[in-house]
Amino acid sequence: MVAGIYSLLRWGMQLSIDFTGGTIIQIQNVKLQDQIGTIQKFLEEKEIEVVSFNISKESINIKTKPIEREKWVDVKNQLEDDYGEIEELQFETVGPVLGKELLQKTAIAALLAVFGILFYIAYVFKDVKYGLRCPFPCMIRLLFSIGLENL
Numbered sequence: 001m002v003a004g005i006y007s008l009l010r011w012g013m014q015l016s017i018d019f020t021g022g023t024i025i026q027i028q029n030v031k032l033q034d035q036i037g038t039i040q041k042f043l044e045e046k047e048i049e050v051v052s053f054n055i056s057k058e059s060i061n062i063k064t065k066p067i068e069r070e071k072w073v074d075v076k077n078q079l080e081d082d083y084g085e086i087e088e089l090q091f092e093t094v095g096p097v098l099g100k101e102l103l104q105k106t107a108i109a110a111l112l113a114v115f116g117i118l119f120y121i122a123y124v125f126k127d128v129k130y131g132l133r134c135p136f137p138c139m140i141r142l143l144f145s146i147g148l149e150n151l
Contacts, residue, residue, distance in 0.1 A: 004147020036053060036055060114142065118134045
């Protein structure tokens, strides 16, 4: 628990692309499967900030900060000149406005859950003092879960 809280305080929450906004690109090319470093360096030269890079047997998944479709088409054409035809399986941009909305709704849902538990315990035990003692342990568990996920 201490490590999770430390990581939250030190580095903040490591939000996924759904919350921060960005572009998800999925391509397929047999020659590129072994060229991870080359592709990353090429994308950096083109001023595309890569968030994560994943290679499976069937495809290459690239998550970046938001980029325009035209910029990706130019990069893809240059890669095709060097490595042959690249099949684009997915190109999707998630805007940061949607990400802020999701983060806000997640925080509200977590707080509603804590207060829902508070009222339920107060109702079941027929005493408000039990319900008022509930938020602290619930918040600790919530912080533990968030901190653990953040590691």
